[in-house]
Amino acid sequence: xxxxxxxxxxxxxxxxxxxxxxxxxxxxxxxxxxxxxxxxxxxxxxxxxxxxxxxxxxxxxxxxxxxxxxxxxxxxxxxxxxxxxxxxxxxxxxxxxxxxxxxxxxxxxxxxxxxxxxxxxxxxxxxxxxxxxxxxxxxxxxxxxxxxxxxxxxxxxxxxxxxxxxxxxxxxxxxxxxxxxxxxxxxxxxxxxxxxxxxxxxxxxxxxxxxxxxxxxxxxxxxxxxxxxxxxxxxxxxxxxxxxxxxxxxxxxxxxxxxxxxxxxxxxxxxxxxxxxxxxxxxxxxxxx
Amino acid sequence: xxxxxxxxxxxxxxxxxxxxxxxxxxxxxxxxxxxxxxxxxxxxxxxxxxxxxxxxxxxxxxxxxxxxxxxxxxxxxxxxxxxxxxxxxxxxxxxxxxxxxxxxxxxxxxxxxxxxxxxxxxxxxxxxxxxxxxxxxxxxxxxxxxxxxxxxxxxxxxxxxxxxxxxxxxxxxxxxxxxxxxxxxxxxxxxxxxxxxxxxxxxxxxxxxxxxxxxxxxxxxxxxxxxxxxxxxxxxxxxxxxxxxxxxxxxxxxxxxxxxxxxxxxxxxxxxxxxxxxxxxxxxxxxxx
Numbered sequence: 001x002x003x004x005x006x007x008x009x010x011x012x013x014x015x016x017x018x019x020x021x022x023x024x025x026x027x028x029x030x031x032x033x034x035x036x037x038x039x040x041x042x043x044x045x046x047x048x049x050x051x052x053x054x055x056x057x058x059x060x061x062x063x064x065x066x067x068x069x070x071x072x073x074x075x076x077x078x079x080x081x082x083x084x085x086x087x088x089x090x091x092x093x094x095x096x097x098x099x100x101x102x103x104x105x106x107x108x109x110x111x112x113x114x115x116x117x118x119x120x121x122x123x124x125x126x127x128x129x130x131x132x133x134x135x136x137x138x139x140x141x142x143x144x145x146x147x148x149x150x151x152x153x154x155x156x157x158x159x160x161x162x163x164x165x166x167x168x169x170x171x172x173x174x175x176x177x178x179x180x181x182x183x184x185x186x187x188x189x190x191x192x193x194x195x196x197x198x199x200x201x202x203x204x205x206x207x208x209x210x211x212x213x214x215x216x217x218x219x220x221x222x223x224x225x226x227x228x229x230x231x232x233x234x235x236x237x238x239x240x241x242x243x244x245x246x247x248x249x250x251x252x253x254x255x256x257x258x259x260x261x262x263x264x265x266x267x268x269x270x271x272x273x274x275x276x277x278x279x280x281x282x283x284x285x286x287x288x289x
Numbered sequence: 290x291x292x293x294x295x296x297x298x299x300x301x302x303x304x305x306x307x308x309x310x311x312x313x314x315x316x317x318x319x320x321x322x323x324x325x326x327x328x329x330x331x332x333x334x335x336x337x338x339x340x341x342x343x344x345x346x347x348x349x350x351x352x353x354x355x356x357x358x359x360x361x362x363x364x365x366x367x368x369x370x371x372x373x374x375x376x377x378x379x380x381x382x383x384x385x386x387x388x389x390x391x392x393x394x395x396x397x398x399x400x401x402x403x404x405x406x407x408x409x410x411x412x413x414x415x416x417x418x419x420x421x422x423x424x425x426x427x428x429x430x431x432x433x434x435x436x437x438x439x440x441x442x443x444x445x446x447x448x449x450x451x452x453x454x455x456x457x458x459x460x461x462x463x464x465x466x467x468x469x470x471x472x473x474x475x476x477x478x479x480x481x482x483x484x485x486x487x488x489x490x491x492x493x494x495x496x497x498x499x500x501x502x503x504x505x506x507x508x509x510x511x512x513x514x515x516x517x518x519x520x521x522x523x524x525x526x527x528x529x530x531x532x533x534x535x536x537x538x539x540x541x542x543x544x545x546x547x548x549x550x551x552x553x554x555x556x557x558x559x560x561x562x563x564x565x566x567x568x569x570x571x572x573x574x575x576x577x578x
Contacts, residue, residue, distance in 0.1 A: 122503040142500050171500060178501075184489050185502040189509040191545050192481055194563035199534075199541040200473050201566040210570055211431050211460060212467075213474040214411040218576050219508040220478040224567045228560035235549045235556055245488075246546050250539070252488040256480050257535050260524045267524055271517035274483035277490040278513045281499055 005031040005063040007056075007078060009043045010227070011124065012095045013069030014133030016166065017048035022135040023165040033059035042130045057085045065162065067119075068094035068102075072233040075102055079109040086114050093119045093159050097182065097230065099146050099175035101237040107149060117159045118146030118175060120182070121168055126225035136167070143168035146175045183241035187234055188249055191242065193223035194231075294320040294352040296345075296367060298332045299516070300413065301384045302358030303422030305455065306337035311424040312454040322348035331419045346374045354447065356408075357383035357391075361522035364391055368398040375403050382408045382448050386471065386519065388435050388464040390526040396438060406448045407435030407464060409471070410457055415514035425456070432457035435464045472530035476523055477538055480531065482512035483520070 004020065006013045009032045017030055032049035033056060034040050040052040053059035060066050060082045068075050075094060086092070092114060096102050099118045106116035123141035125132065143163045147156060160170045173181075200217075203209060235242060259267040293309065295302045298321045306319060321338035322345060323329050329341040342348035349355050349371045357364050364383060375381070381403060385391050388407045395405035412430035414421065432452045436445060452459045462470075489506075492498060524531060548556040570576065 122501050125504065141503060144501065173497070177494075177497070181494060181498045181501050184492060184494075185498050185506045188489075189485060189505050191542070191549070192485060193509060194560060195538060195541040195545050196478060196481060197563045197567050198544075198559070199538045200477075201570070203473060203537075205466075205470060205473075208462070208466070209470045209474050210574060212411050212433065212470050213570065213574070214430060214576075215414065216478050216512050217474045218571075219511045220482060221567050222508045223505050224560075224563040225571075226564070228557060228564050231560040232557050236552050239549055239552065242549055243546065246542065246549075248492075249484060249488045250542065252484040253480070253535065253539065253542075255487075256484050257532065260480070260528055260531055260535075263525050263528065268517060268521050270487070271483060271513075271520040274486045274513040275515070275517050278486045278510050281490070281502065282507075282514075285499060285502070 001027055001029045003029045003031055003063045004065045004067070005033060005053075005059050006049065006067045006069055007033045007059065008068065008070035008074075009034045009039050009048065009130050009133075010069065011128045011130075011132045011137075012121065013067070014043060014046075014048055014130040015135065015137035016067060016069060016095065017043065018046065018133055018135040019138060019166045020162075021047060021049075025165070031059055031063065039130050046130065046133070048130070048133065056082050060085055060090070062087055063090055065158065066090060066092045068092065068096070071227070071229045072096040072098055072102065072237050076105045076109070079105050083110045083114070086111070088113055090114055091155055091158050092116045093162070095119055095121055097186065097234050098237040099144070099178045103146060103148060103175045115151050115155045116148040117151055117156060118144075118148065119159065119163070120144040120178065121166070123168070124226075126222050128227040128230070139167035141168045142171045144173050144178050145170050146173060146178060179238050180241050183238055183245045184248075187238060187242050188245040190223045190226065190231060190234070191246060192249065193221050197221050197224045290316055290318045292318045292320055292352045293354045293356070294322060294348050295338070295356045295358055296322045296348065297357065297359035297363075298323045298328050298337065298419050298422075299358065300417045300419075300421045300426075301410065302356070303332060303335075303337055303419040304424065304426035305356060305358060305384065306332065307335065307422055307424040308427060308455045309451075310336060310338075314454070320348055320352065328419050335419065335422070337419070337422065345371050349374055349379070351376055352379055354451065355379060355381045357381070357385070360516070360518045361385040361387055361391065361526050363522075365394045365398070368394050372399045372403065375400070377402055379403055380444055380447050381405045382451070384408055384410055386475065386523045387526040388433070388467045392435060392437065392464045404440050404444045405437040406440055406445060407433075407437065408448065408452070409433040409435075409467065410455070412457070413515075415511050417516040417519070428456035430457045431460045433462050433467050434459050435462060435467060468527050469530050472527055472534045473537075476527060476531045477534040479512045479515065479520060479523070480535060481538070482510050486510050486513040
């Protein structure tokens with residue numbers, strides 16, 4: 001029996017497991033690693049995995065593929081610990097929100113011969129944990145794939161096939177491009193959402209304001225509900241890009257501030273431009289709404 | 290036959306009309322005013338109103354209630370033009386996103402004796418026009434009511450009843466409080482959304498970034514898709530509060546920026562705080578998610 005091991009059974013790991021189960025992989029044994037007995041029970045109850053291991057060495061034993069789905073910072077230690085226990089033909093991948101650091105750690109801690117191919121599904125939701133996991137979470141999403149050093153096309157194909165089983169669309173990208181781009185479209189929005197929550201809820205008028213706040217506020221603040229440990233790890237492993245994007249955004253916010261002061265036709269134009277640019281994105285990428 | 294006239298049949302005016310129709314108001318004639326023949330045809334086709342008028346004076350003739358549902362800046366001229374033609378017992382209300390200016394214009398332009406009671410449904414969506422209108426748009430939403438000068442409790446009751454027919458919850462507030470609070474929970478988020486769209490879509494890497502952008506980006510940028518004229522009018526009539534809230538937000542964004550630089554436990558704490566504050570709001574006000 002061939003074995004795939006998923007390390008971490010939260011929203012992403014749990015959804016990968018459920019999705020692979022749904023795809024029906026035949027004689028593959030799906031092993032989940034978690035140290036939380038609560039998560040273990042829930043994962044088994046949902047039929048996400050065939051077996052739970054709370055020991056990392058046993059979990060990766062004889063695995064053909066290992067998928068890391070923990071918060072980014074935890075991956076460093078996991079790579080170091082499990083490295084010596086991987087079978088020599090094992091391919092390791094991950095689902096972290098940042099890629100440069102993870103690729104560095106894989107290069108440093110995995111024994112030579114073990115191939116690492118980075119991954120990042122561009123899907124998710126603000127809820128976390130196995131209870132929020134869904135088999136269809138990755139359906140139609142872009143799934144970033146970062147080739148590791150010396151990976152062959154056969155090895156890449158193993159991970160690309162896995163991504164296709166999830167219903168996602170493989171997108172090849174370098175680690176540094178990935179971290180720059182997601183800082184703009186994902187990490188900056190997270191910082192903005194969180195800053196908006198803090199600046200409004202700390203107001204002395206929040207009690208009344210909270211009654212008025214509705215769908216617009218809910219949507220713009222949604223990312224602030226993401227898992228705090230994941231959020232922190234994103235910042236710790238993508239600091240430079242995030243700071244650069246905060247500064248880009250601040251420039252634009254200041255420009256809007258001045259437009260509000262001037263109150264002339266340039267203000268009209270700015271709102272029209274923003275509406276059109278977003279519309280173009282929605283249309284071209286079929287993002288619903 | 291008694292008459293209610295709705296001025297402007299876009300998302301909000303159209304939804305008010307559809308909602309009143311659905312409530313079944315008996316012997317009330319619902320008149321819609323629009324100068325767009327396209328909107329007129331669609332409104333009649335959807336059964337939103339009994340009659341369309343493209344002449345303002347005829348539209349408000351004999352109306353017991355007039356509801357203004359145009360972008361804010363257009364209301365000034367409409368109040369001035371229709372004032373002399375309102376029947377002496379008419380009550381005028383509006384659905385604009387800002388209240389101080391509208392209340393001032395009503396005071397200035399409506400003949401003495403005509404009562405104005407401001408309104409603002411805290412509901413909407415990023416789409417606009419009669420085609421986006423829904424009978425259930427206001428169901429369960431908070432509906433701000435701002436008492437005009439010398440309005441009696443009977444007159445307030447007329448508008449409160451109207452709001453209840455829409456399925457909304459009346460919330461009494463002063464015009465200046467309203468404009469301050471909505472600047473924080475609605476207008477600031479709009480400026481943030483629009484600034485985020487501009488800072489990302491203008492990047493030389495946008496073509497690749499746009500493939501990676503997913504649900505998080507979609508939600509945080511949603512308000513940028515609101516109607517540009519409405520957005521501009523909001524800024525023109527609530528400038529001071531919006532600037533104040535942009536500055537509050539900028540302080541918090543700079544604090545987060547520093548937390549990202551420091552990368553210590555305060556960063557964890559900030560994300561936990563933001564998550565909890567948002568969660569509290571979602572729970573207390575049953576905002577789904």
